[in-house]
Amino acid sequence: MAKKYVSRRNLEFMLYEVFDIVGMTQYPYYSAHNKKMFDMTLDAALKLSKDLLNPIFEEMDRQGPVLENGKVKVHPMVRTIMQRFGEGGWIAAKFQEEFDGAQLPYLIADACNFIFSAANYSAHVFPGLTSKAARLITSFGSQEQIDTYVPKMLNGEWQGTMALTEPQAGSSLADITTTAVPTDKGYYLLQGQKIFISAGDHDGVDNVVQMLLAKIEGAPAGVKGISMFIVPNQRIAADGGLEPNDVTITQIYHKMGYRGAPITELSLGEKGDCRGWLVGEPHNGLSYMFQMMNGSRLGVGMGAIGISSAAYYAALDYARERPQGRLVPDPATAQVPIIEHADVRRMLLFQRAFVEGAFSLLMQCCRYSDLELAVEGEEKEKASLLLDLLIPVAKTYPSETSILSTSQAIQIFGGYGYCEDFPVEQHFRDTRIHAIHEGTTGIQGMDILGRKVRMKGGKAFTLFVQEVNATIAAARALEKLAPYADRLATALEELQQVTEQLKGFGEEKGTRAMLADATLYLEYFSLIAIAWQWLLQSIAAEKALAGKPSQSNQQFYQGKLHTTRYFFHYELPKTAGLAQRLKEQEAITLEMEKDIFND
């Protein structure tokens, strides 16, 4: 059965027509690549996802990981996946050539990650996490650490993780209590407990390397006393082999979805011999970890879009084939496929507008990531600031909207969608994790409003407004798009007003008051950012249509224009209520006695 979970045509449109990845190869950093190689990369990713990941999408859910004799057993194919992702260079895709990496642009590498997530999100977590963990070591580790860990991680022999959360320290990392006591042997002895650690142990690899946050004895309180350590589950023994490192797996969590990946609880140093190697400077761990966290947040956003893409194509397929109801009330006529019904089309357009709009925003972030590496000076700073500003949007809008989008996929299937015979109920369960892990929606809201729009005197926000205005100007030049350009311009102006007003509110009444509805601000900001991305796509589509494309391409571009129309008429209007609420400045949640909840 040829199941579709991504649109290759759309990937090409994004890479070549909207974000001009080929133009990236003009920069020395990416000069080794060309379009043919990008095409081959897409082909290879699609094939790998189809051969290896998608066939076990359901199996990995139904037969989740188990903890047996202190060891986590995962689906037997995980070993193959890690090997193939290692051998194929996928784990090292974005790494520099000096680490045997392909030095691929983020644009193409993350387009491939999108494919993998759509095929089987849980399966892709293993190599995905490993790549980000190894990146921390190449960025901040010593040469010895690089030599010891990175090659085995990049070739898929060893798993990488990020180990932050503790029972009393989830959103509040300041409260980490895992301690590290220095020794005179070049390592620290660690003691503590970590919870919710994805892939913290499993039998699909020979070793697991935790990138772990802990506090060195006597460190300053709070986040300024957090250091980063490499804590392998097995450490290298005197004879060069592996020996246990006193990391005990105390439980795995039984989750609603995302079941293929084991989420573990770790106990460190039960025997007093858990060794960790400090990465970089002491007390600087959180700032290092932000590299991985930012990468993971983008990965989470991409994962949510990937899952929703798979659900969307499943629903689209079903809507084309399932006969039910009629357009005329005559029972003597044949039933029509449900895609003929307006309400079904609306649900399909919603999913498409979300999937392709959010994917576009993630590609925009990839472009900034690529520019960060490729350019210097002011351009580099600009890319870096825009990326920073957009990370909470790129993480949260997909995570939250994917709940609704996969839910609409279920709705199109009706009762069947609620049953295990179709994949959409799993998509709905799988994607629910995304608004939680790597910083909850609430944390992301505070990040954008409390930090990002204000950092460097509001420079990132100003740059964002310039970027959107540039797109608006380009769209105004195209007759058909001018009305959308006007709508977005109005929305953008209001966003600026609301932002200024909230900043003023913060100065007047304090940060807590300003941030009370930060989550709604993030939702509001996101709708405008996605509208921007649809306008950007529309410009590319309009230009392509002017060049007399083939019939199928014409349909594709018309689809882009129509989905833009959907977004501007159905989704962007949601900003009206949000702006109204955000402008009121009635601190309803703060001026509240919590005793009102007593009964």
Add this chain to the structure above:
Amino acid sequence: MAKKYVSRRNLEFMLYEVFDIVGMTQYPYYSAHNKKMFDMTLDAALKLSKDLLNPIFEEMDRQGPVLENGKVKVHPMVRTIMQRFGEGGWIAAKFQEEFDGAQLPYLIADACNFIFSAANYSAHVFPGLTSKAARLITSFGSQEQIDTYVPKMLNGEWQGTMALTEPQAGSSLADITTTAVPTDKGYYLLQGQKIFISAGDHDGVDNVVQMLLAKIEGAPAGVKGISMFIVPNQRIAADGGLEPNDVTITQIYHKMGYRGAPITELSLGEKGDCRGWLVGEPHNGLSYMFQMMNGSRLGVGMGAIGISSAAYYAALDYARERPQGRLVPDPATAQVPIIEHADVRRMLLFQRAFVEGAFSLLMQCCRYSDLELAVEGEEKEKASLLLDLLIPVAKTYPSETSILSTSQAIQIFGGYGYCEDFPVEQHFRDTRIHAIHEGTTGIQGMDILGRKVRMKGGKAFTLFVQEVNATIAAARALEKLAPYADRLATALEELQQVTEQLKGFGEEKGTRAMLADATLYLEYFSLIAIAWQWLLQSIAAEKALAGKPSQSNQQFYQGKLHTTRYFFHYELPKTAGLAQRLKEQEAITLEMEKDIFND
């Protein structure tokens, strides 16, 4: 562990202070009751739910029904539940005294059903369905049918069901193909297949009585040719015992949630000997079934609210106890319970505003149901029209919003909420069925806009506007509520405009064009209906506060006012975007080539 899943205080507020159930006892139909009896009924329902239903909430999910040797095995407690609900008079609660029913007002009977759904939705489906199926027989069946089936159903020995859906006929009931061939023995021989039949078979009862739609040979095409039959899984044999009735259980569905109740596929007449007894007149089955469907739709709404209530109290409990983060950025201070954070409070207020606002709307519908039975003439017609108008709202707003509400409960728990250790992930899975069964959201949207607001020349809608305006007038008289009254008045006026405009659009461009966004119209209408209910509750709270209540009551009433404030400032503004969209009349989903989805 004393887990809370409903607020008794709120039930009393609704019954006694907002909807004046005691006033109902002035009518002869309800004159046998008094407040003391209502209190005792609430006590009994709470105790039953706590002793019998809630303890197996998780077990029924983890150990779902199985089909073994053609027989469905359910949780062993189901038999006890049916017995106790039978003996206790719960299945017969709303039935007239002539059927040994308690003739309880809907207000109190459905408040109890809310309690049962909150404790364990799946478990309550067994007696709940039986009650509605028996009601069909007492309403439309012959005396012989009543004597044969009703006593055993009302005492919990036999299960009742509604058997409508077929593989090709879900939303489109016109396409039912199950056939009924008359015999000269007083019964029909049935042949066909039914799918998605809740409790279509199980070993918790001695027999299952399907209230089944089929077409008599030669019947008119479409919905006008549908008849209703009683089809027991076991029929009464010549010796007075039970013998198989050629109903085969061909599969049970594996569902994402709502797992405690078996959903079955039935094959009728594989051996040519499946007997059905016609209920009422031939070809009139669908109109009879609407009695049960309307009841079921209200039951679905109530179920969604019940589930969300349980999730809300679980989240509230957790939010009070879980320390995480601080209000001041000083790591030397202790962490605060997360209920101190504005974003968590917003999520709690959202859940409460939904649960108590939607419950209030359901109580409003119960009040109309009670009046329908208690009064005559114009008042009866008024109650009946208002109930009819509000059924799609009462079914759909809770069903759709419960997805978001239970999702917010998960969010408050963070990672823990995604795991099976806490009940909220099950609530999230369980409630997702509600937007699908008993008429999807799309069907309900078409019902309200295509039928209900237009029926009898728009009389129901006019009555609704009068009802809301009466509440607005009462609120205006109270200084604190006047601003909310104004807001609702504005929203109500706009609703009238939008409704008129859509009706005009229908006359101009046809029904299909008018109904294209019917789902959004229903959402829009619902927000205004719930705002009305909050205003109604506020009036009762304001009046009570004027009477110097106890401290705990004061907090309770303040909570009502504060949640009203939340609803008017955070939820009602969502009408802005919806009204904007609905007024545009751009037929985006109709003017669409479906080929745009090709790539």
